Amino acid sequence: MTNSKNKSKAQKPPPNVTKNIANPKDLGVSAPLAMPMTSYISMVGVHSTLWMFVALYLPRTKFFLGELVDSEWNELNQVSRDHPQHLFLDALTANPASTLIYICTGAAILQSMWAGVMRDWWLKLGIRGSEDERRTEIAFLDRQKLTISRNACTATIAASFLIHFILVLFGAPITSLRLKTYLLALLISIITVYPPAYTIGIPTRGNSSASIVNRWSWVRLFTEFQARNPVERNFVYSAVGTVIGCWLGIIPIALDWVRPWQAWPLTPAFGAIGGYITSTLSALTVSTVIQLAEDHKRAQDSLEKKK
Numbered sequence: 001m002t003n004s005k006n007k008s009k010a011q012k013p014p015p016n017v018t019k020n021i022a023n024p025k026d027l028g029v030s031a032p033l034a035m036p037m038t039s040y041i042s043m044v045g046v047h048s049t050l051w052m053f054v055a056l057y058l059p060r061t062k063f064f065l066g067e068l069v070d071s072e073w074n075e076l077n078q079v080s081r082d083h084p085q086h087l088f089l090d091a092l093t094a095n096p097a098s099t100l101i102y103i104c105t106g107a108a109i110l111q112s113m114w115a116g117v118m119r120d121w122w123l124k125l126g127i128r129g130s131e132d133e134r135r136t137e138i139a140f141l142d143r144q145k146l147t148i149s150r151n152a153c154t155a156t157i158a159a160s161f162l163i164h165f166i167l168v169l170f171g172a173p174i175t176s177l178r179l180k181t182y183l184l185a186l187l188i189s190i191i192t193v194y195p196p197a198y199t200i201g202i203p204t205r206g207n208s209s210a211s212i213v214n215r216w217s218w219v220r221l222f223t224e225f226q227a228r229n230p231v232e233r234n235f236v237y238s239a240v241g242t243v244i245g246c247w248l249g250i251i252p253i254a255l256d257w258v259r260p261w262q263a264w265p266l267t268p269a270f271g272a273i274g275g276y277i278t279s280t281l282s283a284l285t286v287s288t289v290i291q292l293a294e295d296h297k298r299a300q301d302s303l304e305k306k307k
Contacts, residue, residue, distance in 0.1 A: 035121065035230045037291055044284045048115055048277050054106030055273045059099040060091040072228020085260055093260035100183035100269060107190045115152070117199035122199050122231040152197035161191040171250075177264055184265040186274075188246060191276050192239040198223070199231065230287035237283035238276055 085093070092099050142266045164185035168174055196218075205216045220226050225240070227233035249271020253262050261267070 013121045017131065018117060021179050035125065035287065037230075037288055040121075040230065040287070041284060043117055047110065048280060050110055051273060051277055054103060054110060055270060056092070058106045061101040061102070080222050083105060089261055093263060093266060096263045097180050100180065100187065101267065101271065103273075104183060104187050107187055108194075111194045112149075112198075115195040115245055118195055118231050118234065119199040122229075125229050125231065148201065151202050152194050155197040155202045156189050156194045159193040160186040163188050166202020173264070179252060179263050184246075184269055187269055188242060188272055191242050191272065195238070196235045201237070230283070231289075233281065233287055237279040237286075241275040241282070242272045243275070245278070246272035248275070 065255050160182065166187055167181055172184075200217055201214050202219050206212075218284050221232055221236050222239060225236050227236045246268045249268040252267045253264060255262065
Protein backbone atom coordinates (compact mmCIF):
# COMPACT_ATOMS: atom_id res chain seq x y z
CA MET A 1 0.00 0.00 0.00
CA THR A 2 2.75 2.41 0.92
CA ASN A 3 4.66 1.74 -2.29
CA SER A 4 1.56 2.29 -4.44
CA LYS A 5 0.86 5.61 -2.72
CA ASN A 6 4.46 6.74 -3.19
CA LYS A 7 4.30 5.68 -6.86
CA SER A 8 1.09 7.65 -7.47
CA LYS A 9 2.62 10.70 -5.84
CA ALA A 10 5.73 10.38 -8.00
CA GLN A 11 3.68 10.09 -11.20
CA LYS A 12 1.57 13.16 -10.43
CA PRO A 13 3.47 16.31 -11.40
CA PRO A 14 3.48 19.27 -9.05
CA PRO A 15 0.99 22.05 -9.77
CA ASN A 16 3.69 24.56 -10.70
CA VAL A 17 5.21 22.18 -13.28
CA THR A 18 1.85 21.76 -15.03
CA LYS A 19 1.42 25.50 -15.10
CA ASN A 20 4.85 26.02 -16.62
CA ILE A 21 4.28 23.43 -19.35
CA ALA A 22 1.07 25.17 -20.36
CA ASN A 23 2.94 28.43 -20.82
CA PRO A 24 4.78 28.42 -24.20
CA LYS A 25 7.23 31.12 -23.09
CA ASP A 26 8.55 28.91 -20.27
CA LEU A 27 9.37 26.25 -22.86
CA GLY A 28 11.21 28.73 -25.05
CA VAL A 29 8.40 28.80 -27.61
CA SER A 30 7.06 32.24 -28.46
CA ALA A 31 3.40 32.88 -29.00
CA PRO A 32 2.35 34.11 -32.46
CA LEU A 33 3.22 37.76 -32.95
CA ALA A 34 0.57 40.37 -33.69
CA MET A 35 0.84 42.76 -36.59
CA PRO A 36 2.64 45.99 -35.61
CA MET A 37 -0.35 48.17 -36.47
CA THR A 38 1.36 51.46 -35.56
CA SER A 39 4.16 50.78 -38.03
CA TYR A 40 1.64 49.45 -40.55
CA ILE A 41 -0.45 52.63 -40.41
CA SER A 42 2.57 54.90 -40.84
CA MET A 43 3.97 52.80 -43.68
CA VAL A 44 0.66 52.82 -45.55
CA GLY A 45 0.49 56.61 -45.22
CA VAL A 46 4.00 57.08 -46.56
CA HIS A 47 3.47 54.50 -49.29
CA SER A 48 0.25 56.13 -50.50
CA THR A 49 1.84 59.58 -50.51
CA LEU A 50 4.79 58.33 -52.56
CA TRP A 51 2.39 56.71 -55.02
CA MET A 52 0.61 60.02 -55.56
CA PHE A 53 3.98 61.66 -56.20
CA VAL A 54 4.93 58.96 -58.71
CA ALA A 55 1.61 59.25 -60.54
CA LEU A 56 1.26 63.05 -60.64
CA TYR A 57 4.74 64.55 -60.43
CA LEU A 58 7.34 62.05 -61.63
CA PRO A 59 6.04 62.12 -65.26
CA ARG A 60 6.44 65.91 -65.25
CA THR A 61 10.22 65.56 -65.09
CA LYS A 62 12.59 64.97 -68.01
CA PHE A 63 15.09 62.92 -66.07
CA PHE A 64 15.11 59.86 -68.35
CA LEU A 65 13.71 60.89 -71.69
CA GLY A 66 14.86 64.51 -71.79
CA GLU A 67 13.71 66.39 -74.85
CA LEU A 68 13.14 63.24 -76.92
CA VAL A 69 9.42 63.21 -76.27
CA ASP A 70 7.13 65.30 -78.46
CA SER A 71 3.51 66.09 -77.82
CA GLU A 72 0.92 63.88 -79.54
CA TRP A 73 -1.95 66.27 -78.99
CA ASN A 74 -1.18 69.34 -81.09
CA GLU A 75 -4.18 68.87 -83.39
CA LEU A 76 -6.54 67.74 -80.65
CA ASN A 77 -5.53 70.69 -78.50
CA GLN A 78 -6.78 72.89 -81.33
CA VAL A 79 -10.05 70.94 -81.41
CA SER A 80 -10.61 71.17 -77.66
CA ARG A 81 -9.97 74.87 -77.21
CA ASP A 82 -13.57 75.33 -76.11
CA HIS A 83 -12.77 73.37 -72.93
CA PRO A 84 -8.99 73.53 -72.49
CA GLN A 85 -7.51 71.27 -69.86
CA HIS A 86 -5.65 72.53 -66.82
CA LEU A 87 -1.99 73.35 -67.30
CA PHE A 88 -1.07 70.79 -64.64
CA LEU A 89 -2.27 68.01 -66.95
CA ASP A 90 -0.29 69.10 -70.00
CA ALA A 91 2.89 67.31 -68.93
CA LEU A 92 0.94 64.14 -68.12
CA THR A 93 -1.03 64.02 -71.37
CA ALA A 94 1.57 65.31 -73.84
CA ASN A 95 2.90 61.79 -74.48
CA PRO A 96 1.07 58.91 -72.74
CA ALA A 97 3.88 56.44 -73.46
CA SER A 98 6.48 58.53 -71.64
CA THR A 99 4.04 59.09 -68.77
CA LEU A 100 3.59 55.33 -68.39
CA ILE A 101 7.36 54.76 -68.57
CA TYR A 102 7.94 57.17 -65.69
CA ILE A 103 5.10 55.68 -63.66
CA CYS A 104 6.31 52.11 -64.23
CA THR A 105 9.82 53.10 -63.16
CA GLY A 106 8.57 54.69 -59.96
CA ALA A 107 6.18 51.80 -59.37
CA ALA A 108 9.02 49.27 -59.60
CA ILE A 109 10.97 51.13 -56.92
CA LEU A 110 7.97 51.63 -54.65
CA GLN A 111 6.68 48.08 -54.90
CA SER A 112 10.12 46.57 -54.30
CA MET A 113 10.40 48.58 -51.07
CA TRP A 114 6.83 47.72 -50.08
CA ALA A 115 7.40 44.03 -50.82
CA GLY A 116 10.45 44.03 -48.54
CA VAL A 117 8.42 45.43 -45.66
CA MET A 118 5.55 43.02 -46.28
CA ARG A 119 7.93 40.06 -46.42
CA ASP A 120 9.54 40.93 -43.08
CA TRP A 121 6.13 41.17 -41.41
CA TRP A 122 4.87 38.04 -43.12
CA LEU A 123 7.84 36.01 -41.88
CA LYS A 124 7.39 37.28 -38.34
CA LEU A 125 3.70 36.38 -38.45
CA GLY A 126 4.22 32.95 -40.00
CA ILE A 127 7.34 31.48 -38.41
CA ARG A 128 6.73 29.53 -35.21
CA GLY A 129 9.14 28.33 -32.57
CA SER A 130 11.50 29.82 -30.05
CA GLU A 131 13.19 33.17 -30.53
CA ASP A 132 16.44 31.47 -31.54
CA GLU A 133 14.63 29.27 -34.06
CA ARG A 134 12.86 32.29 -35.53
CA ARG A 135 16.06 34.25 -35.88
CA THR A 136 17.80 31.28 -37.49
CA GLU A 137 14.96 30.73 -39.96
CA ILE A 138 14.70 34.43 -40.87
CA ALA A 139 18.48 34.67 -41.32
CA PHE A 140 18.41 31.64 -43.63
CA LEU A 141 15.60 33.14 -45.72
CA ASP A 142 17.31 36.53 -45.84
CA ARG A 143 20.31 34.94 -47.50
CA GLN A 144 18.00 33.93 -50.36
CA LYS A 145 16.73 37.45 -51.06
CA LEU A 146 18.63 37.74 -54.34
CA THR A 147 17.11 34.52 -55.68
CA ILE A 148 13.66 35.46 -54.42
CA SER A 149 13.91 38.91 -56.03
CA ARG A 150 15.02 37.41 -59.34
CA ASN A 151 12.12 34.95 -59.31
CA ALA A 152 9.66 37.72 -58.43
CA CYS A 153 10.93 39.87 -61.32
CA THR A 154 10.60 36.93 -63.70
CA ALA A 155 7.06 36.29 -62.52
CA THR A 156 6.19 39.98 -62.92
CA ILE A 157 7.45 40.10 -66.50
CA ALA A 158 5.68 36.84 -67.38
CA ALA A 159 2.44 38.09 -65.84
CA SER A 160 2.70 41.36 -67.78
CA PHE A 161 2.47 39.46 -71.09
CA LEU A 162 -0.54 37.53 -69.81
CA ILE A 163 -2.21 40.76 -68.67
CA HIS A 164 -1.42 42.33 -72.07
CA PHE A 165 -3.23 39.43 -73.73
CA ILE A 166 -6.21 39.86 -71.38
CA LEU A 167 -6.35 43.60 -72.15
CA VAL A 168 -6.49 42.79 -75.86
CA LEU A 169 -9.32 40.35 -75.23
CA PHE A 170 -11.19 43.11 -73.40
CA GLY A 171 -10.90 45.47 -76.36
CA ALA A 172 -7.43 47.02 -76.34
CA PRO A 173 -5.93 47.68 -79.80
CA ILE A 174 -4.24 44.59 -81.22
CA THR A 175 -1.78 46.08 -83.71
CA SER A 176 -1.69 49.80 -82.93
CA LEU A 177 -0.73 51.23 -79.54
CA ARG A 178 0.99 47.98 -78.58
CA LEU A 179 3.67 49.72 -76.53
CA LYS A 180 1.12 51.69 -74.54
CA THR A 181 -1.00 48.62 -73.91
CA TYR A 182 2.03 46.68 -72.71
CA LEU A 183 3.10 49.52 -70.41
CA LEU A 184 -0.35 49.42 -68.83
CA ALA A 185 -0.07 45.64 -68.43
CA LEU A 186 3.41 46.04 -66.92
CA LEU A 187 2.12 48.62 -64.44
CA ILE A 188 -0.71 46.33 -63.32
CA SER A 189 1.72 43.43 -62.99
CA ILE A 190 4.18 45.45 -60.92
CA ILE A 191 1.42 46.54 -58.57
CA THR A 192 -0.34 43.21 -58.13
CA VAL A 193 2.20 40.44 -58.81
CA TYR A 194 5.59 41.55 -57.51
CA PRO A 195 4.76 42.06 -53.78
CA PRO A 196 3.13 38.63 -53.23
CA ALA A 197 5.69 36.91 -55.47
CA TYR A 198 8.52 38.40 -53.40
CA THR A 199 6.82 37.80 -50.06
CA ILE A 200 5.25 34.37 -50.49
CA GLY A 201 7.34 33.07 -53.37
CA ILE A 202 6.26 32.13 -56.86
CA PRO A 203 4.22 28.94 -57.40
CA THR A 204 6.48 26.10 -58.46
CA ARG A 205 5.86 22.61 -59.75
CA GLY A 206 6.84 19.77 -57.50
CA ASN A 207 5.55 17.36 -54.90
CA SER A 208 7.45 18.76 -51.95
CA SER A 209 5.45 20.11 -49.04
CA ALA A 210 6.82 23.62 -49.59
CA SER A 211 5.75 23.65 -53.24
CA ILE A 212 2.28 22.36 -52.43
CA VAL A 213 1.76 24.88 -49.64
CA ASN A 214 3.02 27.67 -51.87
CA ARG A 215 0.65 26.79 -54.72
CA TRP A 216 -2.33 26.48 -52.42
CA SER A 217 -1.47 29.81 -50.81
CA TRP A 218 -1.81 31.51 -54.21
CA VAL A 219 -5.05 29.62 -54.90
CA ARG A 220 -6.42 30.52 -51.49
CA LEU A 221 -5.55 34.21 -51.85
CA PHE A 222 -6.34 35.01 -55.47
CA THR A 223 -9.12 32.58 -56.36
CA GLU A 224 -10.87 32.06 -53.03
CA PHE A 225 -9.92 35.51 -51.64
CA GLN A 226 -9.27 34.10 -48.17
CA ALA A 227 -6.72 36.13 -46.20
CA ARG A 228 -5.51 34.94 -42.81
CA ASN A 229 -3.48 37.95 -41.68
CA PRO A 230 -3.09 41.66 -42.52
CA VAL A 231 -0.27 41.02 -45.00
CA GLU A 232 -2.33 38.58 -47.04
CA ARG A 233 -5.33 40.89 -46.76
CA ASN A 234 -3.23 43.70 -48.24
CA PHE A 235 -2.30 41.54 -51.22
CA VAL A 236 -5.87 40.44 -51.91
CA TYR A 237 -7.42 43.88 -51.52
CA SER A 238 -4.70 45.51 -53.62
CA ALA A 239 -5.14 43.07 -56.50
CA VAL A 240 -8.92 43.41 -56.53
CA GLY A 241 -8.82 47.20 -56.16
CA THR A 242 -6.26 47.62 -58.94
CA VAL A 243 -8.26 45.53 -61.40
CA ILE A 244 -11.54 47.28 -60.57
CA GLY A 245 -9.91 50.71 -60.78
CA CYS A 246 -8.38 49.91 -64.16
CA TRP A 247 -11.71 48.61 -65.46
CA LEU A 248 -13.58 51.71 -64.30
CA GLY A 249 -10.85 53.92 -65.75
CA ILE A 250 -11.69 52.73 -69.26
CA ILE A 251 -15.14 54.34 -69.12
CA PRO A 252 -13.99 57.96 -69.82
CA ILE A 253 -12.26 56.86 -73.03
CA ALA A 254 -15.64 56.03 -74.59
CA LEU A 255 -16.91 59.56 -74.02
CA ASP A 256 -16.76 61.64 -77.18
CA TRP A 257 -15.11 64.66 -75.60
CA VAL A 258 -11.83 64.63 -77.59
CA ARG A 259 -9.71 65.64 -74.62
CA PRO A 260 -5.98 64.94 -74.25
CA TRP A 261 -6.45 63.16 -70.92
CA GLN A 262 -8.72 60.62 -72.64
CA ALA A 263 -5.78 59.13 -74.55
CA TRP A 264 -5.16 55.41 -74.16
CA PRO A 265 -4.07 54.22 -71.61
CA LEU A 266 -3.98 57.22 -69.26
CA THR A 267 -7.37 56.81 -67.58
CA PRO A 268 -7.02 53.02 -67.01
CA ALA A 269 -3.52 53.56 -65.59
CA PHE A 270 -4.58 56.29 -63.19
CA GLY A 271 -7.71 54.29 -62.37
CA ALA A 272 -5.53 51.32 -61.43
CA ILE A 273 -3.35 53.51 -59.22
CA GLY A 274 -6.40 55.06 -57.57
CA GLY A 275 -7.90 51.63 -57.00
CA TYR A 276 -4.64 50.39 -55.53
CA ILE A 277 -4.36 53.29 -53.07
CA THR A 278 -8.02 52.98 -52.07
CA SER A 279 -7.83 49.22 -51.57
CA THR A 280 -4.61 49.53 -49.56
CA LEU A 281 -6.29 51.98 -47.21
CA SER A 282 -9.33 49.68 -47.05
CA ALA A 283 -7.14 46.71 -46.12
CA LEU A 284 -5.52 48.80 -43.40
CA THR A 285 -8.93 49.81 -42.02
CA VAL A 286 -10.26 46.24 -41.98
CA SER A 287 -7.09 44.86 -40.38
CA THR A 288 -7.13 47.58 -37.72
CA VAL A 289 -10.77 46.90 -36.84
CA ILE A 290 -10.16 43.14 -36.67
CA GLN A 291 -7.09 43.51 -34.47
CA LEU A 292 -8.86 45.95 -32.14
CA ALA A 293 -11.72 43.48 -31.83
CA GLU A 294 -9.30 40.65 -31.05
CA ASP A 295 -7.48 42.77 -28.45
CA HIS A 296 -10.80 43.64 -26.84
CA LYS A 297 -11.85 39.99 -26.76
CA ARG A 298 -8.53 38.96 -25.16
CA ALA A 299 -8.90 41.70 -22.56
CA GLN A 300 -12.43 40.54 -21.75
CA ASP A 301 -11.26 36.91 -21.48
CA SER A 302 -8.44 37.86 -19.11
CA LEU A 303 -10.86 39.80 -16.91
CA GLU A 304 -13.23 36.85 -16.75
CA LYS A 305 -10.38 34.51 -15.79
CA LYS A 306 -9.34 36.84 -12.99
CA LYS A 307 -12.89 36.85 -11.65
